[in-house]
Amino acid sequence: MELTFKHRYEGLSDKEIVTLIITEPYDDEAATYLIYDRYEPLCKAICVRTLNGVHHLDALQSELFMLLKGKQHDWHVLSSFQWRSQLSTWLKITAYNLSLDLRKQLIENNGSNASLDEGWDEEAPNNHPLLEIPHNEEKKIEKRYNLIVLNEAIHLLDNPDQRFVLIKRLQGYSSKEVATMLQQFWAENGIVRYNSRKQIVIPDSGYIDNLFKRGYDKVKAIYKSLDR
Numbered sequence: 001m002e003l004t005f006k007h008r009y010e011g012l013s014d015k016e017i018v019t020l021i022i023t024e025p026y027d028d029e030a031a032t033y034l035i036y037d038r039y040e041p042l043c044k045a046i047c048v049r050t051l052n053g054v055h056h057l058d059a060l061q062s063e064l065f066m067l068l069k070g071k072q073h074d075w076h077v078l079s080s081f082q083w084r085s086q087l088s089t090w091l092k093i094t095a096y097n098l099s100l101d102l103r104k105q106l107i108e109n110n111g112s113n114a115s116l117d118e119g120w121d122e123e124a125p126n127n128h129p130l131l132e133i134p135h136n137e138e139k140k141i142e143k144r145y146n147l148i149v150l151n152e153a154i155h156l157l158d159n160p161d162q163r164f165v166l167i168k169r170l171q172g173y174s175s176k177e178v179a180t181m182l183q184q185f186w187a188e189n190g191i192v193r194y195n196s197r198k199q200i201v202i203p204d205s206g207y208i209d210n211l212f213k214r215g216y217d218k219v220k221a222i223y224k225s226l227d228r
Helices: 014-022 028-038 040-050 054-069 087-108 137-155 160-170 175-189 205-226
Strands: none
Touching: 014 028, 014 087, 028 040, 028 054, 040 054, 040 087, 054 087, 054 137, 087 137, 087 160, 137 160, 137 205, 160 175, 160 205, 175 205
């Protein structure tokens, strides 16, 4: 999309643009630039990964715009972002999960429901869901609001390993897959963890499940405080 007004925003930082968007009288053009120009490459990459190409790019960008604008059209959802991470990271996770929802609507048209409010399943922790994916239009806006609040709650976790695990599980990876990813992440960043017996920790499925459960319990408390 070619934006004739983008020169007004190209020299601004993400934070300056967000301030323009969320401050009355709400600058929708700034939001259009942010989603349809600055972060269009990010949205394209997500479309290629989850939507079989860029032919659904406009749909994803439109869904992201409406989600950030919020139910009351006051950009309340975007204003909930607290800059504990880079905006690009936050948008990537949010857009990725929106694309999964779009995939169900546009491509698969199926899938099972899951709910953030369901209890922890001690017998099958790998099957524990993180958020609801409703299949009727009535719940669509509420679900998308819940999704972005959930993402923000995860980013507010103090424990970086818990954040890593919850994000990867939210993206659909199994505990075994996340264990391998966490091992690689530690190796690449020179991170070494020790258990209570001062032995070096090598992440496995059980270790990931424990991190997930502890992080999940904290996220539920944070989620409730943010969902105002």
